Amino acid sequence: MTSPKTAGAETAAPRWATAALVLGDGAVFWGKGVGAARQAVGEVCFNTSMTGYQxxxxxxxxxxxxxxxxxxxxGNVGTNLEDIESINPAARGVVLRxxxxxPANWRNAKPLDxxxxxxxLPGICGVDTREITRRVRDGGAPNGVVIHAPDGKFDIPALTKTARDWPxxxxxxxxxxxxxxxxYQWNETTWALGKGYGKLDKPRYHVVAVDYGAKRNILRCLANAGCKVTVVPATATAEDILRHKPDGVFLSNGPGDPAATxxxxxxxIQGVLDSKVPIFGICxxxxxxxxxxxxxxxxxxxxHRGANQPVKDLTTGKVEITSQNHGFCVIEDSLPATVEVTHTSLFDGSNEGIRCTDKPAFSVQYHPEASPGPTDSHYLFDRFVEMIDRSKGK
Known part of the structure; x- marks a missing residue:
């Protein structure tokens, strides 16, 4: 492991290096390659979870x-066919210490590499992840290129330009x-030791989930709460959603800039709000x-990215340890008077939840389904079902 080189400094690869993380400011971290022998560009972030890398x-x-x-x-527990939130990972690459x-786990089916x-997916290991984390913490998330080159050949100026030019x-x-x-339809429930995933046989309600990048365990938690789920594309119109005659509508997690969508x-969403069908949103x-x-x-x-993020529920006064993954947030001062703030981050005070006072709709910024992470916030799925109950006069 070496200290990062900066633009203008000598950037020849050490003889042992088969991978590099190159940032847009010219910093270079050398290491050993893991995963696919290729390069990928993206925003470099950090995750503080101690488990659940898959x-x-x-x-x-x-x-x-x-x-x-x-x-x-x-990578110490390997990988398996159950601990996945999507079939095809959308991440660009990984950086490991x-x-x-x-692998040392009875559930392992395949080594992480x-x-x-x-x-x-390309990756790099053997780098000072503390230094990278400090850079992100102090300067914000930089653009970077992770490259796994088994031949040890790196065109650092070209890689730096690729990182710098990425939008x-x-x-x-x-x-x-x-x-x-x-x-598609979904009826798989949450995982249990010795049983695996279950199946919802007698649903109480029908929920339409709009998929902006939905994690599977969110759908499982909805099924666990008694909801048959119909998943529709992000581009579904209000008419597309409502023709399924849902008892509730779920707005999923997903990547990118919300304002771009x-x-x-x-x-x-406005069409669903106008219909008075209950809405629950995550991330x-x-x-x-x-x-x-x-x-x-x-x-x-x-x-916020990790499974150890403290959030206060302002409606109960309780503090939850939550799983989070988001790079954008809601500006509280911009919300209208008909929206109540329900949750707040105890890390930085940013918004973590809202509810409408005049419509059956609420949402949270964090991930109550966990995977990975604590299950402190599973109650929110029950809260959604209770909202559906009230909408039906129960």
């Missing part, structure tokens, strides 16, 4: 991003890239609900 890498909300893991032992070790290769996530619509192409998302869905209600969003300097 769920993190397959979370569609990481589209366009290179994930730096602050926990040093990533330690070498990927031999082989799994990364199978999904064409970044601000103004980028990525939901359109990760959404489902067609509608308003041409097709806001009219659809990008939270931001899109706020935009529909007249609020505004902005890109955060750091974003």
């Amino acid at each position: 769920e993190i890498i397959t979370d569609p909300s990481y589209a366009g991003q290179i994930i730096t893991f602050t926990f040093p032992h990533v 330690g070498d990927i070790t031999e 082989d799994w990364l290769k199978g999904h064409n 970044g996530l601000d103004g980028m619509d990525l939901a359109i890239e990760v959404t489902t192409k067609q509608s 308003v041409g097709y998302t806001v009219p659809a 990008l869905g939270h931001q899109l609900l706020a935009l529909t209600l007249g609020g505004k969003t902005q890109k955060m300097k750091l974003g």
Whole structure:
């Protein structure tokens, strides 16, 4: 492991290096390559979770991003066919502190390095992830290129230019890239030790989930709460959604700039609001609900990514430890008087939840379904079902 070189300094690769992380400001981190032998450009972020790297890498909300893991032992439990949040990972690549070790877990089906290769994801290990995290913390998330080159050949000036010229996530619509192409039904419930995933046989309600990059465990939690789920594409109109005659509508998580999607998302959400069908939104869905209600969003300097983020529920006074992954947030001062702030971050005071006082709609910025992370916030799915109950006079 070496200290990063900066633009103008000697950037010849050490003889042992088979990978590099090159930032747009010219900084270069040398390491050993893992995963696919290729390069990828994206926004470099960090995640503070100590578990669940497979769920993190397959979370569609990481589209366009290179994930730096602050926990040093990533890959130590291998991978399996169950701990995935999407079939095709949308993340651009990974940055790891330690070498990927031999898997030591009874659920392992394939080593992480082989799994990364199978999904064409490049990565680098053996770098000072603390230094990278400090750079992101102090200067914001930079553009970068992660390259795995087994021959040890690197064109650093060209890689630096690629990173510098990448447009970044601000103004980028990525939901359109990760959404489902067609509608489908979902009835799989959450995982249980010794049983795996269950199946919902007798649903109480029917929920339409708008897929902006939905994690599978969100759909499982909806099914666990007694809801049969119909998943529709991000571009579904209000008419497309309402023709399914839903008892409730769910707005999913997803990647990119929420404001870049308003041409097709806001009219659809407004149509559902006008119909008085209950709405529950998570992450990008939270931001899109706020935009529909007249609020505004902005890109955060750091974003929140990890399974250890404290949030206060202002309606109960309780503090939840939550799983989060977002780089944009709702600007509270922009919200109309008919919107109540329900949750706030205890890290930086940013908005974490809202509800309408005149319509059956609420949303949260964080991920109550976890995967990975604590289950402190699973109650929100029950709160959604209770809202549907009230809408039906029960």
